[in-house]
Amino acid sequence: MATEEHGSGLAIHPMDQFVVKPLFGDGPIEWYTPTNVTLWMGIAVLAMVALLVLSTRRRAIVPSRGQSVAELFYGFIHKMVEDVAGHEGLKFFPYIMTLFMFVFLSNMLGLIPMSFTTTSHIAVTAVLALLVFLTVTLVGFYRKGIGFLSMFWVSSAPLVLRPILAVIELISYFVRPLSHSIRLGGNLMAGHAVIKVFAGFAGAMGIASVVPIAAIAAIYGLELLVAAVQAYVFTILTCVYLRDAVGDAHH
Amino acid sequence: MATEATGGSEHAVGMPQLDFSTWPNQIFWLLVTLVVIYFVLSKVALPRIGAVLADRKSTITNDLAAAEELKAKAVAAEKAYNEALANARTEAAKIVAQAKAEIQKDLDAATAKADAEIAAKAAESERTIAEIRDGAAQAVAEVARDVAAELVAALGQAADAKTVTAAVTARLKG
Numbered sequence: 001m002a003t004e005e006h007g008s009g010l011a012i013h014p015m016d017q018f019v020v021k022p023l024f025g026d027g028p029i030e031w032y033t034p035t036n037v038t039l040w041m042g043i044a045v046l047a048m049v050a051l052l053v054l055s056t057r058r059r060a061i062v063p064s065r066g067q068s069v070a071e072l073f074y075g076f077i078h079k080m081v082e083d084v085a086g087h088e089g090l091k092f093f094p095y096i097m098t099l100f101m102f103v104f105l106s107n108m109l110g111l112i113p114m115s116f117t118t119t120s121h122i123a124v125t126a127v128l129a130l131l132v133f134l135t136v137t138l139v140g141f142y143r144k145g146i147g148f149l150s151m152f153w154v155s156s157a158p159l160v161l162r163p164i165l166a167v168i169e170l171i172s173y174f175v176r177p178l179s180h181s182i183r184l185g186g187n188l189m190a191g192h193a194v195i196k197v198f199a200g201f202a203g204a205m206g207i208a209s210v211v212p213i214a215a216i217a218a219i220y221g222l223e224l225l226v227a228a229v230q231a232y233v234f235t236i237l238t239c240v241y242l243r244d245a246v247g248d249a250h251h
Numbered sequence: 252m253a254t255e256a257t258g259g260s261e262h263a264v265g266m267p268q269l270d271f272s273t274w275p276n277q278i279f280w281l282l283v284t285l286v287v288i289y290f291v292l293s294k295v296a297l298p299r300i301g302a303v304l305a306d307r308k309s310t311i312t313n314d315l316a317a318a319e320e321l322k323a324k325a326v327a328a329e330k331a332y333n334e335a336l337a338n339a340r341t342e343a344a345k346i347v348a349q350a351k352a353e354i355q356k357d358l359d360a361a362t363a364k365a366d367a368e369i370a371a372k373a374a375e376s377e378r379t380i381a382e383i384r385d386g387a388a389q390a391v392a393e394v395a396r397d398v399a400a401e402l403v404a405a406l407g408q409a410a411d412a413k414t415v416t417a418a419v420t421a422r423l424k425g
Contacts, residue, residue: 015263020273031275041284048288052296059303061310067303074300094293102288122268123277131285189268 012200014193036116044105084239088246100235107227120188129181140245
């Protein structure tokens, strides 16, 4: 980034929005320092409480609008877990719902101008993906013992090919958390950076800036879609991986 | 990666995502957030929503059963109503037929009585007419005889009553 031309010309700093800053003062960032990460994760928690707890306070048989939305989220993820991971997977429903609500709300909150997108950071998505990876691996070995390894031994393939397939399967298994996390973080980071770049153009182009502004509006719509779809993709992949650990049939 | 340069108006150098000095902070707060969300969801939100959905399902099932029952009742009521209606119709038809038959009987009796009276009256009238006719014929014969006797006398002949009568009678018959 060699855009350090203060004052004149294009001064676009698309990555500034991702900088982790302490909320109070300028001190160094220790592990416990309250930062903008803390703030926006806290807002996500509050949004989750408002969406799923406050709206369902009345426990109405005929739901209010807010309760309908909460029930929609519940039904959507519940059905996804049941369909993809199987009936056994429902034990992990609260866990998967946690992941989905966090990713979805963080993505959506990140679209608020001037906000901080926690899910655009590899640190966050990597931890989420590693948690899924560790859960699947540990649950798989706990439930199936050494038999969990049989998912790498493709019994439907010819015997000669099986060792080769086993190596490929093993590599793909360990690449999962990487693709799982970079898919989410990369999508969000790229979209937000692109919006910021266009915003920089809009500031420098005078009357012609209607073009970048229109582009920002279009990309913003796309980003809304990406925010929802990436949360969905992250969750459904979690369910798919979980099926390996809890389901009977593999592949 | 210059961490200390991220405080004020300084701009990001490279990708802040790869500034590993902020990772412990992010990971710590992420774990706190996930634990909070997990507990809120698993202790409050999800059981509550699940209970509401189950409640609704059972309510709907009950309502459907009740509706089915009411529907069956309605069908039965309609059937009973139709039956009653049909019964009433046949009853009414029966009463109408009976009334008609009675009226017909009365009518027939009245007609017969009237016919008999008319016949009696007609017979009487006929007798009266016959009497009058007989009386008239006798009178005509008498007048004829008298007129004949006068005529004979006027012509200067002695009128034999017997002959005149015979002649007049013969003429009247002729």
